[in-house]
Amino acid sequence: MYKPKTKETDSSVIEFIEKVDNLKKREDAYELLDIFTKTTGYEAKMWGPSIIGFGTYHYKYESGHEGDAPLVGFSPRKAKISLYFTPGDKRRRELLQAFGKHTSGKGCVYINKVADIEINVLKELINQSVKFLRETYPDNDEK
DSSP: OOOOSOOBOOOOHHHHHHTOSSHHHHHHHHHHHHHHHHHHOOOEEEETTTEEEESOEEEEOTTSOEEEEOSEEEEEOSSSEEEEOOSSOTHHHHHHTTTBSOEEOSSEEEESOGGGBOHHHHHHHHHHHHHHHHHHSTTOOOO
16 A cells, blocks of 8 residues: 655754754755745644645545645655645646746646745735635545
8 A cells, every 4th residue: 555755744844944054055955944934824744754835635536546745745855845735726837927937847836936926926825826726626634
């Protein structure tokens, strides 16, 4: 049976951010922490060793694969900052057009620095992702 690798931990978000080598990336991480916390209303939690997540939901696919994941999150990685939003939302593509300098994959949006993006669009992406996941997985408890 499949076991998800990325699970919520009791590790300190602040200790993790303080270990980010690049000073500018560390400052951006604190700015993102503030934006995500205020926008979602959720306390930041570590997911695995390097993802800062906000809120949680339980998913179950038709294949039987299931698990828990953060509603949204980010990770200040060495190369770029990864932002985690739901990939299934149709509005995401529209919002990303006004987001600023980024690249994106299926589940992640990558930025070099916070100064490259539109903060109001980031807040919309966060809110839209949370709304989409709450509608898609309505049986979840608010955590």
